[in-house]
Structure formats: C-alpha cells, structure tokens
Amino acid sequence: CASPGEGCLVSKCCQEPGAQCYTKNPYWAQCMNSCRAGPNPRDQVSPMPWECEELGSRTPGTPRACAAAGEDCAASRCCADAGAQCFEKNESFARCRTACEPGPDLMAADWLPWSCRPLGPKTLGPAPWVATKCTQAMADCSKTQCCVQSGTQCFLQSQYWGECKETCEKGKPSYPGGPDWECTPVGMRTPAVASAKEDSRGVVGPWVEQRCAALGENCLESQCCHEVNARCYTKNEFWATCRGECERGPDPNDDNMTWDCEPLGPRSWGLSVKGYPSLFCITLYMPSRYEGPLLKAHLHANAGIFQCDGYDVFSAVKDTLGTSKDGKLVEAxxxxxxxxxxxxxxxxxxxxxxxxxxxxxxxxGRHQYYDWTVKVDPDAVLLPWRLRARLEPHVGENAYVVNCNKVPGSPNFPMMFGAVKVFSRPAMDAYAAGSWKCGQQLP
Known part of the structure; x- marks a missing residue:
C-alpha cells in the first residue's frame, strides 16, 4: 500500500490509518484523508482539478491529528500548518516550528538544548501556481474554485457567485439586506501557513542573562552568548568563545593558535529580556541635586530607564539609588x-x-549586549515600549536618531538633542573605534 505522497493508482490502498486513495485523473491517484473535486492548492505539480473518485477502501483507523502551532508533536510527528515541521527537543518533547537550530532556544522558558532532529516531513504549503491561478479575497471564486489567502475556502453564495472565506454561515447574508448564502464549498481549502514569528527574534528567556556567556567567557557548556550577533565557536575541545565570525585555522588575534570554529548553538540577538529590540539606557546625574531623588522615584516606580533591558547610572560622586524591581542594586x-x-x-x-x-x-562593554544604547537625562520622560516600536525597523543599521529641528534654517539643525540620544549597536562600535579622536583632534 502507498505511503503519504506516493501514488496509489495501482495498489488502491494506503498505509496511513484513515487514509483513502483518491484520483486526480486517469494517470494519478494519491492517499489523502479527504478530497473535494476541483483544484487542490497543495498539489505541487499542476492546477488541474482533481476528480476525487475513491479507489479501494479507506484504511481502518483514525487519521493522525497533526499538531497545531506550539503543540507537542512527538506522538503525531506531523504539523497542521503549512511550512511547519516537527522538530525534536529531546526524547520527551517535540514542537512544530518553521526552523530549528541545535542548542538552546533563546526564547524558551528553560535552557535545555534542542537536538532539532526532524520527526516527519515539512507540511506542504500552497503550490506556486496558487498565487496566479486562484482568487483573491472579495472576488468571485465560483470559476477558479480555489483561493490565494492561506486558510480560506471558496464558498458559493449561489451558482453564479462565490467568495473565499475562512468560515461561512448558511442561510445568512454577508451584509444587511444582502442575499442569503448557500455556503456550498467548492474545491479544496488553501492550507494555513505557519507563522515564523514564534521562531524569529523576540524576548529571550529569563535564564539567558544568567547562563549565556559574556565577552571573553567560555561558552562551551552554555552554547549561547550575550553579545548582539555573536555565536559560540569552538577553539578546541576545551574552549569556545563568542564571536561575530570565525574562520578555521590560525587566528592572528590569538597568537596564531589554531581554531576549529565549529558553531555551537544559535546566533544571539542580545539581552532583550523585556522587549525587542533591546535597549541599554544610561544617565548621568548629580545625587545632591533634584536629579538624585528624581531617579530614586523612577527606580521605585520601575519607570524610565529602569524599564529598559539594561541600564547604568553615572555620577562624579559615590551614590546608591537602591534595588530595582529586577533585583539589582543600582550604584553609580x-x-x-x-x-x-x-x-x-x-x-x-x-x-x-x-x-x-x-x-x-x-x-x-555592556552596550555590546543590546541593539540600541540610549542616553537619557534624569528629567527626560522615556517610554521604552514606544521607543522600541520606532527603532525596530532600523535594527542593525549604523545609525543615530536626529530628534530636534528647532531652527530649520540653521546649518546646525536638524540635530541630535541632548535630553535623549539614541545610538544603534553598529554606531556605538564606530564611536568606540574612533573615540580617541575626540580628545586629540576636536577643539
């Protein structure tokens, strides 16, 4: 009998429980759980319609219920959403994901590594022809009998009109006074596509800051890094460290010692422990002036710079503001x-x-662990969540924020005004490389 994806025209039987052999035409048949005459958006070969005639008997048993996004797929070994694949974390857990990299998952609740062994094939998505042959939303799909938008089905309002919808209520109009819908489905539903958001960058797990390696530390065990865009690379069986890139062979920056440069774990996007992109916020204050009590009020209210992912305070005299809501003693x-x-x-x-x-x-060096470094005056109002939304499209750019155009006709404007100054990680690297010029070359 035919396994999933194989032709069943000759055998007329299927291996999978609950599967039935259905015809596309006189030359091809395939095992599926269900089939409706018309185009099949999962058909990767052609948009020609399926006849959906049954050959042989349905295999006894209940069809596998494939796991939805975020569910454990260790038993089913298949995923409901197109583009997702069941990946193993360990012997007891697996999850449907769009991508998987061996090592710790930086957004997971724990640091235990993923093997990322695939369990079963990736779920097929809509075929390439769907985008040009099928119907967009709000247009008539009665003739194409298929839909472009993922997760939608062509339902007939009458024999002359149909629309692509996720669901359809029979006997009800789409709008007040409109005609009632028959809601007859034609063709097959376009598969829902798995969102890559769950496997993209976001807030990291609370363990990342404590367990992953800082600059210069051995990451052989943790296999993860604090630094933005760094990855753990091996030197040998005893040592590995976080680097942006690594080229196998002698390293001129390490006395020409030979590096294996085997990557361990995922590439880091920094310590985004409260939001993404990550913010490292700093302030300079005078404890004896109004700025000292003001910052203590910010600390007590968990506001301002203390809502950033990382923060430091600077002063010309010793001072302690107190303990933050993060449990950190804040000293100048x-x-x-x-x-x-x-x-x-x-x-x-x-x-x-x-x-x-x-x-x-x-x-x-802490600025290297965050996407953006933000200098904030003690009496400036900072709303980190709004700043993140503005900065996210520019993550990775060599940029700073020009935030003042008070005198548009002046050659000094627009400019970066002093109350809040924002620098990207590449901009901070550029400043670090040339900061010596400030004291020697500028007036």
Whole structure:
C-alpha cells in the first residue's frame, strides 16, 4: 500500500490509518484523508482539478491529528500548518516550528538544548501556481474554485457567485439586506501557513542573562552568548568563545593558535529580556541635586530607564539609588569631576564631561549586549515600549536618531538633542573605534 505522497493508482490502498486513495485523473491517484473535486492548492505539480473518485477502501483507523502551532508533536510527528515541521527537543518533547537550530532556544522558558532532529516531513504549503491561478479575497471564486489567502475556502453564495472565506454561515447574508448564502464549498481549502514569528527574534528567556556567556567567557557548556550577533565557536575541545565570525585555522588575534570554529548553538540577538529590540539606557546625574531623588522615584516606580533591558547610572560622586524591581542594586559608576561651562548656543558646555561617560560605557562593554544604547537625562520622560516600536525597523543599521529641528534654517539643525540620544549597536562600535579622536583632534 502507498505511503503519504506516493501514488496509489495501482495498489488502491494506503498505509496511513484513515487514509483513502483518491484520483486526480486517469494517470494519478494519491492517499489523502479527504478530497473535494476541483483544484487542490497543495498539489505541487499542476492546477488541474482533481476528480476525487475513491479507489479501494479507506484504511481502518483514525487519521493522525497533526499538531497545531506550539503543540507537542512527538506522538503525531506531523504539523497542521503549512511550512511547519516537527522538530525534536529531546526524547520527551517535540514542537512544530518553521526552523530549528541545535542548542538552546533563546526564547524558551528553560535552557535545555534542542537536538532539532526532524520527526516527519515539512507540511506542504500552497503550490506556486496558487498565487496566479486562484482568487483573491472579495472576488468571485465560483470559476477558479480555489483561493490565494492561506486558510480560506471558496464558498458559493449561489451558482453564479462565490467568495473565499475562512468560515461561512448558511442561510445568512454577508451584509444587511444582502442575499442569503448557500455556503456550498467548492474545491479544496488553501492550507494555513505557519507563522515564523514564534521562531524569529523576540524576548529571550529569563535564564539567558544568567547562563549565556559574556565577552571573553567560555561558552562551551552554555552554547549561547550575550553579545548582539555573536555565536559560540569552538577553539578546541576545551574552549569556545563568542564571536561575530570565525574562520578555521590560525587566528592572528590569538597568537596564531589554531581554531576549529565549529558553531555551537544559535546566533544571539542580545539581552532583550523585556522587549525587542533591546535597549541599554544610561544617565548621568548629580545625587545632591533634584536629579538624585528624581531617579530614586523612577527606580521605585520601575519607570524610565529602569524599564529598559539594561541600564547604568553615572555620577562624579559615590551614590546608591537602591534595588530595582529586577533585583539589582543600582550604584553609580564613578566618572572624573570635570568643570562644565557654557556652549556657543547658551546650553551647558558638557562635551568633555560626557566624553568621560562614554569612555566608561565603552570600557564596560555592556552596550555590546543590546541593539540600541540610549542616553537619557534624569528629567527626560522615556517610554521604552514606544521607543522600541520606532527603532525596530532600523535594527542593525549604523545609525543615530536626529530628534530636534528647532531652527530649520540653521546649518546646525536638524540635530541630535541632548535630553535623549539614541545610538544603534553598529554606531556605538564606530564611536568606540574612533573615540580617541575626540580628545586629540576636536577643539
């Protein structure tokens, strides 16, 4: 008897429980659970209609119920949504996914690694011809008998008109005063396509910050990294570290020691522990002025920079703001005391002061774990969730945000205004590489 995908024209029987051999034409028949005369959007060969005549008897038993998105597919070994495939995590669990990379799943609730062994084939999606031969929403599908949109079925309102819908209520009009619908299905439903969102970048699991490797640490065991766009690569059987890329052979940056460069685990997108894209927010404050109590109020309310994925505070004097809702003791990182003057436009001439702050940020290295670094004045209102939405389309770009055009006719505008300054990870790398010029070449 024929297995799934094989022709059953000669054998007229099927291996799978509940399956029936159906004809497409005199030259081809295939085992399916059900068949309706007309085009089959899953038919990868041609848009020619299926006859759907039964050959032989239906195989006894109940058809396999394939797993929906997010469900355990270890038993069924198949997925309901097109484009999804059942991948094994371990001997006791498997899930339908659009992609899978061996190692820990950074968005999972635990750090236990995935083997990513495929259990069964990928569920077939709509054939390429569907996009051009079938009908779009709100148009008549009575003649094509098939639909472009995934998950929809052509239902007849009458013998002269049909539309592609997910469901249809017989005897009811589509709009007040309209004709009643027969809701007769014609052709076969276009399969629902699995969303890749679950397997794309998003909020990482709470374990990532504690377990994955920071800069310079051995990632051989964890197989995951803090740094944006880094991946764990092996040097040998005893050592692996997080790098952007790795080329097998002698490494000139490591005394020409030979690296195996075997990748372990997934490529990181950083510590997006609260939202995506990730934000690293910093502020400089004077504890003895109004800024100290203001930041303590922010900390107590879990607001402002403390809603960012990572944060640091800087001051010229020792100070402790308290413990954040994340359970972290927030202490000021000390910078040198630098005199502040008046700039050419009448604002604080604090360029040297902030050069010292940025030197500390670069030296600390935490900015490398986040998509964006945001400098925020203590009295600026920051809504991280709104900022993320604005920045997400520009993740990975070498960019900073120009946020002020107060004097459009001036050659100094538009400009990056001081209350909130936003830099992408590549922009921070560019600044780190050339920051020495600020003290030596600028007036």
């Amino acid at each position: 990182i000390l910078i040198p005391k630098i005199q502040v003057g008046i700039s050419q436009d009448g604002t604080a001439g604090n360029a040297k002061l902030f050069m010292a702050v940025w030197d500390k940020v670069i030296a600390g």
